[in-house]
Every structure is written in C-alpha cells, then in structure tokens.
Amino acid sequence: MSTRSPHRPSPHEDSPHIICTVDVVALTLIATRLHVALLQRAQPPAQGDWALPGGYVHAQTDADTSAAARRVLADKLGMHGVYLEQLATFSGPRRDPRGWSLSVAHCALLPADALPAQGPAGAIRWVDVQQLPGLPFDHAAIVAAALARVRNKSQYSSLPVHLCGEQFTLPQLQAVYEAVLGDTLNKVSFRRKMDDMGLLEAVPGAMLTGAAHRPAQFWRVRPAYRQHLAVTPRGL
Amino acid sequence: MSTRSPHRPSPHEDSPHIICTVDVVALTLIATRLHVALLQRAQPPAQGDWALPGGYVHAQTDADTSAAARRVLADKLGMHGVYLEQLATFSGPRRDPRGWSLSVAHCALLPADALPAQGPAGAIRWVDVQQLPGLPFDHAAIVAAALARVRNKSQYSSLPVHLCGEQFTLPQLQAVYEAVLGDTLNKVSFRRKMDDMGLLEAVPGAMLTGAAHRPAQFWRVRPAYRQHLAVTPRGL
C-alpha cells in the first residue's frame, strides 16, 4: 500500500492507466498428452489469433481475480467447479498494445471426460502443449509457467487427480502422472506413495471390466482432499 | 485478454477503478529468528499503523511489477540488488477502503549484515514474525503467504543463502536453515546435500578463527547460482 496520494485515493498521479485482466491456462489430458484450451479472438488486438481465454477484471462484480478467472472459465469454456489456482502475475508496458497491462494468470485442470468442443464464446481448440502455435501477447510465457508449475507440483502432490474424472483405476492414474511428468514411474513405489498420501478410497464393488485380464479397482478422491492437495514428503 | 471493448481500449466499462499496488515482505534473520520489515504509514488509510512497505505501480516508469517492488525496496528500505520473487496477487473490493484493489505481493530476502534501521522513508521496524502486531489491509495474510513460501522452498532449495552475507561457514548456513525451517537438521546429511547441489565453493584460505576450537571454512555461492536457486531432488 502506498503512502502517497494523501488526499486523493486515485492512483492517477502515479498510474495513468493500468489494464487489469485475468488469463486462464486450461489444461487437460487428451490421448496421454497435455492440451491447452485456445480461443479465437473476436476483437482486436490480435483479432483472429488463437489465444488464452481471458478478460478484464470486473471491479463491480468480481470478488477477486480468482472469481474473475472462474467467470472466464464459465463464460468462455462453459466449465464450472474445476480445479483452479493462481499462477503468477504478468505485467509491463509492452505485453499488450493497448498500454501498460497486468494479467493475473491462472491455471485450471479439467477432467478429460465432458470437455466442451464448443464454448459459449465460440469454438475451442485443444492444442497439444508440445505443438503450440505462435501465441499473441506473452501467452507463450504464461503457458510455459503453467506447465512448469503443473509438472513441478505433480512431482510431490495429488495435483494430477484433477485431470481425472470422478472414478479412475490406479493404472489410469499412474498413466496421467506419467503423461504430465513425461517420464515413467515405478509401479510399486507409485502405489505405495498413493497409499501413504491417504488420498484415495476404493469405490466398493466398482471394477473396470471388459478387457481380457484381471479387472482394475476403481478409486475416488476422499472428500477431505477434494479441495486441498495431498502431498508426499519426498516426491513420487 | 478480453475480447470485449472492441473500439475503446479503456476497461472503464468493465472496471470503473482498480487500484494497482505492490507490497513487499522483506525478511531477514535477527538472532536466528525471521523478522519482517514494517513501516509506519504516513498517510491514510491506516495512517500511523505499521504495515508492509508498498506503493502504487507506476505505469510511466515501472518495467513490470517486480520493478515496482524493487523501487519500493530502494525508496523505502534503501536496499538494492537483493533476492526478490513474486509471491501472489491479492485482490478484492474489501481489502483496501479506497476501493477494489489489487496488490502484487513480493518477497525479498535480506542478509542480516548491513540492514538499515532508518530507511529513506522513515524508521523501519524489524518485527519477529512470531510476534506480529495487528496489520492493516490483508497484510497479515500476505506475510503468512510469504512465510509459507519461504519455508516450503527452504526444504529443497538454496533459498536461505540469500539471508546470508557474501561468505559464511557451513555451521552458520545450517543455523540459518534451521531458523527458517524451525527444526534441527542432521549435520552429515546437510553437508552431503549442500555438496550434491554444487552450490558453494570454498573461499581459499578464508577461515573463521578466534574461537577456542577448530576454525570453520568460509564458503560462498558459485557465480552460476547467484541468480538462480539450486534444488535438491528429495529435500534436505
């Protein structure tokens, strides 16, 4: 908080104009590869370009920037109640041609089932993060930061469960971790760690059958961990 | 980035007024306890209260919010070239009586030697983080977030070296880690990890003498790690 502007609360003397926005890196797993949601911009700047979903912070209605990010997720992707965390804030005079701008970037993880292909605000492209097109503004840096965060947290926490649906088998969950981390994991160790975290509970009687081999048990996240991540002290 | 406001870059239709500031949680170690820098606010709101150093983002001059935070560090604490990282952005309609505000919080680590007691903007109080007074705005939450971040990163990285001066002995460094983490560490393991990280180099011939026991070797951070943190895969 500044000690300037004793009489006028307006920051105009210091800040003629700062554009406050949020951007959302919405990630999901398609065919064991991370994909990010891009929208085609309907208006300038960068009209027609595929970019991250984002929007102005609405001071009248948004409780905070996370609420603004949830509004963007709902309005532009049609997604509600998904995992969302604040990433970092990107700012500067050059990142947006409209002027000095500040964007609070958020990262959302979406279960692969029930992904919208058509959002309320037009078509959504789900792009493999390894094959990103050129992105406007500093969106490439924002996506890179999101990937770094997700990969880092996936090393020692339950973060990737938010890429799964309600129920999943342990082999499926391990595949999700491996896709995010880009490396294979030891099966025995993975199961030990999941057990130690106390994150999951077996769904009684629910088994994934149909294949010509032993069925796999379905698991779900315990209610206590629906909102908070579980962590393991020494990584997976 | 919004797709609204096609013709007017102004966000006024969506955001009548958003106050953009930075706040800095400047931490240092005094007598093996973490202390945070507080300044007495010269102007309302919360005039006279002790609060985090902060200020408006200056769109004319600041390259980004980190530059604004460095400016606050220089102008209000007289500190230059210290370790600084962005923490998180705090926002909402209620946190500041002046209106809907957004503060990009940063965390700075200062070596205990050469701390200013008198900053350019008045007296500085260095307060033990365990004995914080009531703080205005949401500064208590910002300090809590900074402490959580620093303690978390100290578990697996070289972050605490930024609380030390140019040279330090390994027993001193271990004491810094223990103060930050609030727990004792195994001496042999600590030295093994420091060795594995490849972070430090012995200062040739520099030993801490004067006490009635074997002198300790002085170490310094290798140039390659002055800007980046070193990490250890499984914590300390």
Place this chain on the structure above:
DNA sequence: CTAATAGTGTCTATAAGACAATATTCC
C-alpha cells in the same frame, strides 16, 4: 592439556526401485 566446535567416517534405518509371483478376466 582441556574445552569447544569443525569436519569426516561409518554403521543403521528408511525409502525407492527391480523383479517376479499370484490373481482375474475374456476368448
């Protein structure tokens, strides 16, 4: 020499990974 802390060697405990054996299913 004594006291005190620095620095190192080594043994033990714990955790991670490799490997393989058993369990179930569909055909």
Place this chain on the structure above:
DNA sequence: GGAATATTGTCTTATAGACACTATTAG
C-alpha cells in the same frame, strides 16, 4: 488353457540419520 493386465510380495539398492572419531584452535 492362453494371453493380458492388475495387484502384491520380496529382494536389492539408494538415501537419510545416528553416532562417534579425528582435527584444530584459544587459553
């Protein structure tokens, strides 16, 4: 039964911690 994957048991290896021994200094 055969093929395939799930699940579990167990051995090996790697890492962390406990403990103690040696090193070096001031007085």
